[in-house]
Amino acid sequence: MQADRPGAAAPLSDEVGPALSGEVLQRVFLQSHEAVLVCDAANRIVAANPAFVRLTGYTLAEVAGQDPKFLASGRTDPLVYESMWQALQETGFWQGEIWDRRKDGSVFPKWVSISALRDAAGAILNYVASFTDVSESREAADRLVHLAYHxxxxxxxxxxxxxxxxxxxxxxxxxxxxxxxxxxxxxxxxxxxxxxxxxxxxxxxxxxxxxxxxxxxxxxxxxxxxxxxxxxxxxxxxxxxxxxxxxxxxxxxxxxxxxxxxxxxxxxxxxxxxxxxxxxxxxxxxxxxxxxxxxxxxxxxxxxxxxxxAARMNEAAGERLQMENALRHAVSSITPTSSQFSLHFQPQMHIESGRIVGLEALARWNHPTLGQVPPTRFIAIAEETGLILPLGDWVFWESCRHVSALRKAGIADIRVAINISAQQLRHENLPFVVRGALACYDLQPSDIELEITESTAMQNPEVTLEILNQFSDMGIVLAIDDFGTGYSSLAYLKHLPIHRLKLDRSFVKDIETDINDKAICSATVALGHNLGLELVAEGVETLEQRDFLARLGCDVLQGFLYSKPMPAELVVDYLRGMAEPGVCAANAVPRQG
Missing domain, CATH: 3.30.70.270 (Reverse transcriptase/Diguanylate cyclase domain)
Known part of the structure; x- marks a missing residue:
């Protein structure tokens, strides 16, 4: 009705219904909550109900005799009006959505139904439109669309x-x-x-x-x-x-x-x-x-x-995915009697006494087709994927089993250091795992040492402190591994119940030639001793490194100078050989300064 009307349509058949009085029809017109607009055959407004006035702001006096197209907002596609008039001509009925403009200038969408009323001869007498404001439903629909895409x-x-x-x-x-x-x-x-x-x-x-x-x-x-x-x-x-x-x-x-x-x-x-x-x-x-x-x-x-x-990245990503899948299978296939993983142990030499005082347990992976996979490759993947939790539990239990074997072989004064990952430390079951393994193999807390990296110690400090206090109260020796490579707070570290600091191998490697590494090692040893801690240096490979660290006052050395990490089956013979008179004394260096 908001565009010029084309020619009249053919008459439609009458529908028979109950007779309604004029009074009833008038009441329906006046009390309807839908706006109703009546136009004559020339599409000029002849009547409008109160709902129309409320919705548009126009009174009947203001709109009487006008073509309803004056309400058009300009937001409705002209093709919609063409379709409307075509439907009214062919069927006498059309409904759809049109945007109108109120008297105050605001625009709104309305859902409108229009009927063409004809006389007995089929000539159009009136057009009757009823419509409602669908702004709220449109806004609700728009919100749903926004939520679906945002x-x-x-x-x-x-x-x-x-x-x-x-x-x-x-x-x-x-x-x-x-x-x-x-x-x-x-x-x-x-x-x-x-x-x-x-x-x-x-x-x-x-x-x-x-x-x-x-x-x-x-x-x-x-x-x-x-x-x-x-x-x-x-x-x-x-x-x-x-x-x-x-x-x-x-x-x-x-x-x-x-x-x-x-x-x-x-x-x-x-x-x-x-x-x-x-x-x-x-x-x-x-x-x-x-x-x-x-x-x-x-x-x-x-x-x-x-x-x-770059394409090479895709190759690396493919190799990593292959490694991850292989690691998942290896971890899930661990049984009490079979595993692709094994433990190697690297001895720790006490400088002053020249005795082996500890062993660090190190995980090794021998894959059926990939061969020996370096820990630097699979440990990082295990941490990223969460596989470090089951793998770490296996390492702990297997380490305790080997400690028990050492005790049965008559070696009673060697402590085994076990690395604990950040994910393990955050897991609430770790203290139960530790207590369970110690009880199962009839070990004392002093038989093991737990190592955490410096960066791990700094994550979630409150939880870390609480768990480490539990282990310290049990009598377990605690060590900070890779010290000096993270961004630690010394104010925080001094509150941790730790007993040992392990100086990272990256500082030891060039200690003979790099004045910065010398200064870092010297400062770390002094710091550790001032805090009452034992100092362990990793990666010691030469006599010159050993002598320099001894002069600094380092307590324990670990590295290829004494032994590479060795399979578990060789540990007992190695320790017995080192315990023979005169063997370890050759490696001992008196503390100086």
């Missing part, structure tokens, strides 16, 4: 919307023969924030990260949250990969500043992987997968950097 936390497009927008951008770039860059962004060590401060703090950080990302790129660029702490930025129509590199550096700087979330000042650095269309993939799935590969390469390169995808 992340509720950051309000960025979600994975579903991202995939759709990326495919559209790829088709456009393919048509225009241009390039597009996809960046996959992962926040470094974000899990630590959630674990220590709670998810509400982590959510606050993610909202601020999303805002910084959006503000750092063009309005035409796509920014989305894929889930967790993983975001993506798509740069359509770039000149070259150098443009992507420039934007990646800008994003690094934007995200590197501090964040204030409640009372907490936080820092979050990004690892960014970049793939470029068309060289790194011609479809969204391939580009995202390759950007993911590049992002993990950025993680392995030390985090807080960006890396472009």
């Amino acid at each position: 992340d509720p936390l950051t309000h960025l497009p979600n994975r579903l919307a991202f995939e759709s927008q990326l495919e559209l951008a790829l088709r456009t770039c393919e048509r225009d023969n241009s390039q597009i860059a996809l960046m996959l962004i992962d926040l470094d060590r974000f899990k630590n924030i959630n674990d220590t401060l709670g998810h509400h703090v982590g959510d606050g950080l993610l909202r601020q990260v999303a805002l910084r990302l959006r503000e750092s790129v063009r309005a035409s660029d796509i920014v989305a949250r894929l889930g967790g702490d993983e975001f993506t930025v798509v740069l359509p129509d770039i000149d070259s990969a150098l443009t992507a590199a420039s934007v990646a550096g800008k994003l690094q700087r934007a995200l590197a500043g501090s964040y204030q979330v409640g009372e907490h000042t936080l820092y979050a650095t990004p690892s960014i992987g970049i793939s470029v269309f068309p060289s790194d993939g011609r479809d969204g799935e391939t580009m995202l997968r390759n950007a993911d590969t590049a992002m993990y390469h950025a993680k392995n390169a030390g985090r807080d950097n960006y890396q472009f995808y």
Whole structure:
């Protein structure tokens, strides 16, 4: 009814119904909650009910005699009106959604039903329209659509919307023969924030990260949250990969500043992987997968950097996946009598007495087809995948079994050091595992030593302190491994119930020639002794290193100078041989200074 009327339609058959009085019909017209508008055959308004007045703001006097098209907002497609008039001509009825404008200028969507009333000869007498404001239902529908395509936390497009927008951008770039860059962004060590401060703090950080990302790129660029702490930025129509590199550096700087979330000042650095269309993939799935590969390469390169995808990364990712699958199978296949894993032991020599006082238990993996897999390769994968928990439990129980075997062989004064991972230390069952293994093999707490790395000690400090206190109260010796390689707080470390510091091999390696390594070793030994701790130096391979460390006052040495890690079956003979008169005295060096 809001456009010029075409010719009249053929008459329709009458429908028979109960007779209604004029009074009843008038009451229906006046009291209806739907707006009702009646027009004559020329589509001029002849009647409007109170609901129409309330909805539009116009009185009957203001609209009488006008064509209803004056209500049109301009937001309805002209084809809709054409379809409406065609339906009224052919069937005498039409319904659909139209946008109108109220007297105050505001626009609103209405759902309208229009009927053409005809006389007995089929000529149109009137048009009757009834309609309601559907703004609320439209808004509700829009909210549902928004929720379906947007992340509720950051309000960025979600994975579903991202995939759709990326495919559209790829088709456009393919048509225009241009390039597009996809960046996959992962926040470094974000899990630590959630674990220590709670998810509400982590959510606050993610909202601020999303805002910084959006503000750092063009309005035409796509920014989305894929889930967790993983975001993506798509740069359509770039000149070259150098443009992507420039934007990646800008994003690094934007995200590197501090964040204030409640009372907490936080820092979050990004690892960014970049793939470029068309060289790194011609479809969204391939580009995202390759950007993911590049992002993990950025993680392995030390985090807080960006890396472009290269085919060799895919090869490395494939090798890693093969290694992970093999590791999962090896861990799940461990039985009391069979395992691809074994323990080797490296002796620790007490400098002053020249005696072997301890052994460090080290896991080894001999795969049927991969052969001997270095610990530097499989331990990191075990930690990333969570396999370190079952593997670590096996190492602990197997170490205790070998300690029991030493005792039965008559070797009673050797303590075995067992490495504990960060995941094991966070697990509430660790104290029960330790007590259970000691009881099972009838061992004393003093028979073992637990080693944790410096970085592990700094994670979740309150939980770490509580668990280490339990072990110390039991009488277990505790050691900080790889000391000097992390970012520890000495104020915190002094409160830990530790007994030994292990000086990392990276400082010992060049101690004869590097004045910095000499200074670090000297300071660490002095610090440890001032705290009442025993100092153990790893990686000792030469007599010169041994002599220098002895002069510093280091207590215990460990390294190839004394023995490489040896299989468990050789340990008893080695220890008995070292205990023979005159054997270990040759390696002993009197303490000086």
